[in-house]
Amino acid sequence: MMNQVSASVDAVNLGQGYMSFPPKDFIKQAAQEAFVEDAHNQYAPPRGRQHLLDQIASRFSQKFARSIDSGSEVSIHAGANEALLSIFTAFLEAGQNQEAILIEPAFDQYTPNVIMAGGKPVYVPLRITTAKDPASEVISSNDWKLDMDELEAAISPKTRILVLNTPHNPVGKVFSRSELEAIADISQRHNLLVVSDEVYEHLTYGVKHISIATLPGMWERTITVGSAGKLFGVTGWRVGWAVGPEDLIQPTLAAHTRIVFTTNTPLQEGVASAFKQAASNGFFDSQREEYRQRRDRLMEIFDDVGLPYVVPDGAYYLLVNAAAIKIPDAYKFPTFIEQRGPNFKLVYFFIKEFGVSGIPPTEFYSDEHKPLANDYIRFAFCKTDQGLEDASKRLQKLKQYLQS
Known part of the structure; x- marks a missing residue:
């Protein structure tokens, strides 16, 4: 509009x-080289091309300080948005009115994806907590806080999923370790699946991005979603991924296979090559x-x-x-x-x-x-x-x- x-x-x-x-020349070149390779013109396996699976597994093994199995703990998707839809489809049982908690402001694809999957969105807003007047003074994204009591009050026996977005669109908030620990505590006590949308993981300014999956007890209940479009500035490539334990990734992959079947082959290879080069060129x-x-x-x-x-x-x-x-x-x-x-x-x-x-x-x-x-x-x-x-x-x- x-x-x-x-x-x-x-x-x-x-x-x-x-x-x-x-995008940078090395990123475009990676795609160009992938397109001229004859082996890259047919269907990729639904889970994803092995080259990209290995690159994602290697990156997250370092990031999470644990060994990630590329054959069972990673799936490749048609952008982060399709990864999210696949997760919601896998874990929100249609007809049961199961709930997913969305932290507002929430990326505008979350709500329709939850509804399409047969779930019910439940909203908990970030609230501005500062003595400053936002209408006349500059404030920090860290002044937008999640009230943990309000979050816990929104949980019902039907709550299945909590969606976390950090770094956050549109506020720009990067959740601190203490905030993530509080969310982790609530998630564990109420047995929630955490879907962590981390598509802006590399774009932080003076603060450290922490993945909630790295906190004690959270790997087992977290699916981390990422996007090559955001990381490499190629939003039209539509290559994303999901990372988590096998018992969470396998249902996600099953839903993905029914939704789109597979993700385009040459650009998966292009992303894999771009990752490999970015690891050494300071990109x-x-x-x-x-x-x-x-x-x-x-x-x-x-x-x-x-x-x-x-x-x-x-x-x-x-x-x-x-x-x-x-x-x-x-x-x-x-x-x-x-x-x-x-x-x-x-x-x-x-x-x-x-x-x-x-x-x-x-x-x-x-x-x-x-x-x-x-x-x-x-x-x-x-x-x-x-x-x-x-x-x-x-x-x-x-x-x-x-x-x-």
Whole structure:
């Protein structure tokens, strides 16, 4: 919807989280070499190509400090989203109204995936806990906290799954060890399967990303999901994975086999080759620094125009609080925007009047909790330097709409 509005005014697209710059040459070359190999033109095994399975197993063996079996503890998927759908399909028994807890704001694919799998989403929001006023002051993504009592109160006898996203989209929060330990304690006491969405694992800024599967007692009840699209800047390749104990991966693989059967062969090989090269060429460190610079530049832009934001410790999104923008009382909105509430009006006004597109973060909330996001707009900084500079120039206009 917002892409259509953006196209109507040729807006600078800081909305969707895809990269507006090309991947590094070694990544493209890895795919090109895979495509010309005759052996890579037919079906891959449903579990995945052995080359990529071995690379994933090797990476997670180091990360988790345990030996990961590529033949039983890894499965390759058509992007992280299909991995999530396969997990939900495997572990939410249709017709039983089994529940999955989603921490809001929650990536907007979680809810439909849970429902498609026959489950019921239950929502627990992150809440801002700071003495600062988010409408007028910059706050940290770490100021968004999960109330553990509220989380535990949401658990019922039908609760089967808890979905964790760290680093978090759209807040940019990286859950601390103490927070993860509290979640782990609740999960173990209530016998929950934890689905840990870690697609932004390498994009953290000054903090350490910790996988909940590495905590005591959590390997046995956690499936960790990842994405080559996010790690290598190739969202169109649609290659993701799931890592966990055999008794969790086998049902996930069974669902995957029925949903898509298999993941494309040549790009699995391309990802495997890219992983092998990235292990020695410093790619992930240099990529993190490039993203940190983009993040800092976008924050400078909003400092200049006078809107506060949430400083992200991870991922590549900036939540901007636009409560200070005064929309003229007589401003006309199309019906399809009127119907979606005040946050859509704010984002629509922002795009139409300033020519910079964002995403309405109320889409990451259930109806009950949408008011928590009414003042925010999500912007992605996985964009070119030129795109950010173009946005800076266009945003100068918003100063005339700021309330004192």
